[in-house]
Amino acid sequence: MDEEYDAIVLGTGLKECILSGMLSVSGKKVLHVDRNKYYGGRVGVNLSSGRAFGAPPPDDSYGRKRDWNVDLIPKFLMANGSLVKLLIHTGVTRYLEFKSVEGSYVYKGGKISKVPVDQKEALASDLMGMFEKRRFRNFLIYVQDFSGDDPKTWKDFDPNTQNMQALYEKFGLDKNTQDFTGHALALHRDDDYLNRPAVETINRIKLYSDSLARYGKSPYLYPMYGLGELPQGFARLSAIYGGTYMLDKPIDEIVLGEGGKVVGVRSGNEVAKCKQVYCDPTYVSDRVRKKGKVIRCICLMDHPVPNTKDALSTQIIIPQKQVGRNSDIYVSLVSYTHQVAAKGWFIAMVSTTVETDNPETEIKPGLDLLGPIRQKFVSVSDYYEPTDDGLESQIFISQSYDATTHFETTCLDVLDIFKRGTGEEFDFSKIKHELGDEEQ
């Protein structure tokens, strides 16, 4: 450990592992440390950890313990999203195998409907009346033809100055349609987007439909063996490019030098010198502030979600207004088909941003959709963000994971940290793709 590094990364959560991989690939000498004995921070656990939630030990009906890989923070990848781009450009896809999520649903008036995304589905959807369907179809065609570089496709509407509300009005879409468009297609977490330029939402809807076009059933992907595989893949990338890994190493102090700039990291009597530190909020409690709370409820079930055509994986979004809230409720389901549960088992997760003193009742509309639940694990966690941009101290801190069930915000945070830390955008061309022919 007593060496000098360009960067020390603390924690092996997904964001830290992506950063570690990107830094190693960029030629930096990286030391990556985790205080735990295992990779992945808070991403995945096996079933025996259920005791931490005060649950009874699993009985025989749960099958073998090692068949379970339960994500603590379940999320899906958008097939055309930034995490997939990162995976492709870094070559980490070599280490992973994916399955397409089978269904994408939205909640309306107590029941769930398939999210319509092309004109055929729009016309067949039970979410809208006959005339609304036609208006929605026209809106979808507009979005599909839209190109940010070509004002001709804007059709007398300036998406950079006019807001999304104005675009909805231009097409005469009612509140209901706005609701599922903004939340289930554009994946906004609240209604603030209505007052922001429309271009943002248009691009989000395009991301959704482009992702859908890639693999079919839904725009979402999920890795076999669970999300714990993602940080491991990036960790391998980092190691292959020379990163050094140390697990089970407690961090006692981040050592500061002149001007409050970081000079190293101390563990016991050892100090590793470095120019920069990248870490998650748990390593620097004095440099982060609480921004809110997220509640997540993991449910083990022996059946799929009712009314989803027995899909083995699903995402359901409950738009805030449908249940009188200010933030959406997300429901996701994965199962034994992804090698994350024993044969015949399903893992559902209901999550949202906490708004009241009684978070468990807040997620009730989500839980009610699931049918009988065999075992429930509820956790409420604080959501932290760094108090500064890290430029002065050279300590770059990631934000906690939010309630969303996809990775778009995660990637934005990582790319932003990389840019602050290195002063440049990540150069994807730096990675040579054919590893293994190192002697050439």
Place this chain on the structure above:
Amino acid sequence: MATIKIPEQKVILCGEYGVGKSSIFRRFTNNTFITATDRKSTLGLDHFEKTYCACDKDIKLQLWDTGGMERVASITSSYYKFAEAAVLVFALDNPASFHVLSQHLLDIVTYAENAKIFLCGNKSDLIEDVPQVTDSEIEAFCEQCHNLISGTYKTSCRTGEGLEEMFNDIANQLVNSNRSRLELQSMEQHGFKITQNEELTEDSCLC
């Protein structure tokens, strides 16, 4: 789906730091050897595929190196996933590297339960009159493992001795034991790897 795909079999190398896993990997990929003087811990080796012909069937062995992760930390469990075969490597001149194999074996059976396991004593060129790890010790080890070991080999990466034979034999054994499964597998719907975006032929569904 009409194309005939040569089945790909993931083979992983396991064993202590310094027993020559990467040397085996280098011999496998381009038949070279790097001498001890400029040898260092592994950087930049990932995985490599080579086609073998066993029992009139083509089979692609995809050999994976640890990537040097065993230097300080443990290897990630994902390294073992999807592995069809694991080669337990030890150095014939280093008894400690042999005795620690039970630990690596445990990792393999935990994370890659379907993998066939092979035992490889490397650095056979370094054995002088009295071998540090005797044949009877190796036999005893295989017995203790309840015959989990599908084959044992002695190799030398310096001379290249025994390596081609080892990989040929692994290919043979995989073809024989997996014959029916491989055929099933090609029909079954599996997960997929994400690849570079193929040009979308039509402008998707909205027109």
